[in-house]
Amino acid sequence: MARKSTFQSSSLIINDTTLRDGEQSAGVAFTQEEKISIAKQLWEIGIQEMEVGIPAMGLDECRRIGALRQALPEATLMVWCRMNATDIRQAAALGMNWVDISIPVSEQMMQHKLSRSRSEVLDELAEHVSLARSLGLRVCIGCEDASRSELADLRVVADLALRTGAERLRYADTVGILDPFTTYERIRALRQYWPLQLEMHAHDDLGLATANTLAAFRAGATHANTTVIGLGERAGNAPLEEVVMALKQCYGVETNTKNYRLPALCDFVSKASGREIAQQKALVGEYVFTHESGVHVDGILKDKNNYQGVDPASLGREHKLVLGKHSGRNAVRSVFASLGYQLANEQIDMVLEHIRQFAERVKRNPTESELRWVYQRLFSPQRIAL
Ligand SMILES: [Zn+2]
Structure with missing residues (x-):
């Protein structure tokens, strides 16, 4: 105020x-x-x-x-x-x-x-x-x-x-x-x-x-x-x-x-x-409007004001939802829907398990193309060989 x-x-x-x-x-x-x-x-x-x-x-x-x-x-x-x-x-x-x-x-x-x-x-x-x-x-x-x-x-x-x-x-x-x-x-x-x-x-x-x-x-x-x-x-x-x-x-x-x-x-x-901007630098860091944890993503999806102090639009930016170790089912459903995949509940659980393993191993969020790859690997009729 x-x-x-x-x-x-x-x-x-x-x-x-x-x-x-x-x-x-x-x-x-x-x-x-x-x-x-x-x-x-x-x-x-x-x-x-x-x-x-x-x-x-x-x-x-x-x-x-x-x-x-x-x-x-x-x-x-x-x-x-x-x-x-x-x-x-x-x-x-x-x-x-x-x-x-x-x-x-x-x-x-x-x-x-x-x-x-x-x-x-x-x-x-x-x-x-x-x-x-x-x-x-x-x-x-x-x-x-x-x-x-x-x-x-x-x-x-x-x-x-x-x-x-x-x-x-x-x-x-x-x-x-x-x-x-x-x-x-x-x-x-x-x-x-x-x-x-x-x-x-x-x-x-x-x-x-x-x-x-x-x-x-x-x-x-x-x-x-x-x-x-x-x-x-x-x-x-x-x-x-x-x-x-x-x-x-x-x-x-x-x-x-x-x-x-x-x-x-x-x-x-x-x-x-030659000075890099830290990923969590206030307002302009890459990750400051990015949400991963299940509770926060769920809140943002219901109403962005649940977890919004600064409006990213005022900086020409927008909220970004990513999937990682702390993601919940709603986030997986929403992110995959934005990629054009409608997932059933049991598919969401399989994806989540996969993403958690990925995050621990690779130490970052999977990219969009990696998520598509996960989908192909798990659910495509011609499943990608392991
Ligand atoms: Zn000075």
Whole structure:
């Protein structure tokens, strides 16, 4: 049932970072054609804002970012920048709408990554935000490692952002340590003194990235970073498909995305990244709308709502009934009827016995052609020799 909290915005804008954080996954490297195709598919699905690369990676990356700009003139494009004037000038030259200027905000990173004092770093940040603004760029301050920083330190960054004209803060759970309850409290606290756009960047190290993204939304986040199939550093980011579907299913929030096209996009990104989609991956895994056990199949056959939470049709998919070790008689009757064979009760028992042996031996469900073969073998007048 859809619920709404006091702080919740009415919608969440997705800023998909498949082409930046997603491509940072170890071993993932998209070609220019793949990058453009992914961006176009995202755009056609309804994702209007994307983070598309890192100018600091060099000329080749910049050329690709430029090609993306040409391919999608109307999309809102962002690049990730260090606190570096050259990066920021490149972003402007490439026609980007936004820069995410990243600044580590935790004591851990301030001391052990930058090895500089907080006031020095903040002075430098202010200069770079002003530079970006003077070049016509909109600025998101990417608060790296925000989840390990003190609220007071984030507040200083927020004050600086307001002073210098940055319009968005990115709250990055860089090392993926948050849970949804803590996320809610942190984002809600930040919301008390940050009135502009607030973007959640969740990592999935504990398998909580989607949950944390939803919690941030409930607490007042206006934007969220996602990646297709959850690509990204280490365990990856919040998967696009999960976030948009969960927003709709849990809160009735429409992201105006064509969700029926998500499986094809996931498949494309899986192939382009060389990362297989697990068979039980939420929403897009091969087996997530497949039913085998007797009780469930019987329930689905009577009324699909008996065992349906997410409607597979919303993703352009459908329920699939398969036969295996846990199948019951109704499932066998129904599946064989769909193959054109009407089985009598005693035939069903013979088939079931055969299928159970097959599943234990082969460790999978029999395919349609294997089921036809079973029928031929057991009941054809010219029975296939053993
Ligand atoms: Zn990240």
